[in-house]
Amino acid sequence: MNILALEPWYTGSHKRFLDGLVEHSEHEVQTITMPGRFWRWRMEGGGVTLAKKVRSVVDDGFEPDLLFATDMVNLPAVLSLARPQLQNVPVVLYFHENQLTYPLPSDRERERAYSITNYLSALAADRVVFNSQSHFDEFIEALPQLLRDFPDFTNMHTVRDLREKSTVLHLGMDLQAHDEYRGTRTERTLHSTTPPVVLWNQRWEYDKNPSGFFQTMNRLDDAGVPFQLILAGKHFHEQPEEFEQAFERYAERILHYGYAEDFSEYSRLLHRADVVVSTAHHEFFGVAIQEAIYCGCHPLLPNRLSYPELIPESHHKPLLHAPILYEDEHDRFEILRGILEGDERPLPPKTLRKIPARLDWDSHVEHYDELFEEVAETQAVPA
Numbered sequence: 001m002n003i004l005a006l007e008p009w010y011t012g013s014h015k016r017f018l019d020g021l022v023e024h025s026e027h028e029v030q031t032i033t034m035p036g037r038f039w040r041w042r043m044e045g046g047g048v049t050l051a052k053k054v055r056s057v058v059d060d061g062f063e064p065d066l067l068f069a070t071d072m073v074n075l076p077a078v079l080s081l082a083r084p085q086l087q088n089v090p091v092v093l094y095f096h097e098n099q100l101t102y103p104l105p106s107d108r109e110r111e112r113a114y115s116i117t118n119y120l121s122a123l124a125a126d127r128v129v130f131n132s133q134s135h136f137d138e139f140i141e142a143l144p145q146l147l148r149d150f151p152d153f154t155n156m157h158t159v160r161d162l163r164e165k166s167t168v169l170h171l172g173m174d175l176q177a178h179d180e181y182r183g184t185r186t187e188r189t190l191h192s193t194t195p196p197v198v199l200w201n202q203r204w205e206y207d208k209n210p211s212g213f214f215q216t217m218n219r220l221d222d223a224g225v226p227f228q229l230i231l232a233g234k235h236f237h238e239q240p241e242e243f244e245q246a247f248e249r250y251a252e253r254i255l256h257y258g259y260a261e262d263f264s265e266y267s268r269l270l271h272r273a274d275v276v277v278s279t280a281h282h283e284f285f286g287v288a289i290q291e292a293i294y295c296g297c298h299p300l301l302p303n304r305l306s307y308p309e310l311i312p313e314s315h316h317k318p319l320l321h322a323p324i325l326y327e328d329e330h331d332r333f334e335i336l337r338g339i340l341e342g343d344e345r346p347l348p349p350k351t352l353r354k355i356p357a358r359l360d361w362d363s364h365v366e367h368y369d370e371l372f373e374e375v376a377e378t379q380a381v382p383a
Helices: 012-024 039-044 046-059 075-081 112-124 133-148 157-164 175-184 210-222 241-253 263-272 287-294 329-341 349-357 361-378
Strands: 002-010 028-035 066-070 091-095 127-130 166-168 197-200 228-231 254-257 275-277 298-302
Touching: 002 012, 002 039, 002 046, 012 028, 012 361, 028 046, 039 046, 039 112, 046 075, 066 361, 075 091, 075 112, 091 112, 091 361, 112 133, 112 157, 127 133, 127 361, 133 157, 133 166, 157 166, 175 263, 175 287, 197 210, 197 263, 210 241, 210 329, 228 241, 241 254, 254 263, 275 287, 275 329, 287 298, 287 349, 298 329
Parallel strands: 002 028, 002 066, 066 091, 091 127, 127 166, 197 228, 197 275, 228 254, 275 298
Antiparallel strands: none
16 A cells, blocks of 8 residues: 655654654555744645645655645645645544644743644544544543634534544554663662662653752752752753753763764663653653653653553552652652662563553554555545
């Protein structure tokens, strides 16, 4: 089967996802991409460029059996501007994130136009796919409020329509790429003379709540709890001041500070850490956390967002190891303190690796291929 994949934000986790799909799918996947910058313009005018590229690819001989697009694609624009080339081609729309619920700083108002683009794209698709159940739930919950803001013709019935044609399929990841660096993990107990290493490998942005993370670390430090830090993750022009303050306070205990451009460097950092902590206010999926778990970091995560569904229920209320899911700031502090002081027993790396292993493309891709085949067969136009 020929699949034409559109990605106007070809960078970061979007790029790694698409590259993994191309490499592992049993189908022929032809990609059309745009550089990952100017996200507003990608949603406003990117459809014109994507449609032009679609026309070129199809006119050159590639006959798609399915169109696969992601959430920044203005799907109605693409379909209308490439009508001859995409006539009767079924469409799968994949939501990495969405503009109805994407978290905003307190001083910024939501721009409704981008939410409407997501809404119309979802209506135009034959199947809508979300990367987590919590993502799907919050999208469906937010959609009625968007429609109620319309002065008339709210088309509230479309909420039901979208719910019925939506499904959840967790992200595919190239986790086995980290195996090459597994030998760099130091097998030691947290009772050794070397202080345990706490990892932050998420984006340095407000929605990941770095202030909450450093509040906990500062409390631990004030209580005399030993630790070292790895502060990785991508950051942009204006990084939260909490990181600069942390650098001043913990300079001698910071093993790495800043974005790790090279994959081998990044993987070695993950294998070097003992615990990975999330204090996120919002998370559609959580690629960075899954990577850290695979590399042997015991996770400490809020009991909400996408995390509970990605952690097996057998680890939700542990008896023999340190908790993974915490309820509030106090709970987070007490659990992390127990781990760092040796009172709580982290999961061994061998066990941790199994938690996200099912997401590795090597096995997970079959779920994507089955979805593509199902949509193509269901939407096929009789001869």
